[in-house]
Amino acid sequence: CHPQDPLRRVMSRNYEYIISSLPALSRDWRFKENASFGTWLDWIKSQLDDADKKTVDALLDGFKDENLDRGFYQAALSHGNAFIRNYFTFDLNVRNAKARFLNKAFGRKAGEDTIDLPAGVFPEAARLEGILATDDLLGRERALDDLMWTKISELSLFNYFDIDAILAFLAKLHIIDRWFSLDEETGRDMFRSLVDEVRGTFKGVNYVAPKD
DSSP: OOTTSOOOOOOTTOHHHHHHTSOOOOTTOOOOTTOOHHHHHHHHHHTSOHHHHHHHHHHHHTTOGGGOSHHHHHHHHTOSSHHHHHHHHHHHHHHHHHHHHHHHHTTOOTTTTOOOOOOOOOTTHHHHHHHHTOSOHHHHHHHHHHHHHHHHHHHTTTOSSSHHHHHHHHHHHHHHHHHTTOOGGGHHHHHHHHHHHTTOOOTTOOOOOOOO
């Protein structure tokens, strides 16, 4: 069903009804006409109780680059919801790896712009390093999102009808939304976004298009 269709109100925590109403997402899934991330988000939140809405908001807060400071990650890594803790532990590991990659590329101190918090084992480190070393900027961003997509699937593998399944849906939908209107002309902005993402200030850094 479409999130804008008339839908009966459900009892709080009726996860089975909510999840069975959601589309099955894939990396090639696209929004239908008049639908968006916000459309689905609004419908999902309209079906949740207040406690679950707060959990969803904790996830959404992490989709805003301006929020991603030490205080945010401290709260996320100690959150009462397992998906939130594990998702942002992974996100922090990826973010720190990006920062170290940029620091090395621009001759900065290794720990500059990293967030030093216990983030556990990071088995994807080698794969991430290979992704960051590629010259194709759009391909790099796509591969980073593929890595995140895979992690989301892993974190929600045995969550079928609970709040974690809903959080995983929204995390994947956020990735789809990010790429919805992306095209080859965004390479320059993607590069600058990568730099800005770790809050570094690199004066005089210019985008160089990848060679054919």
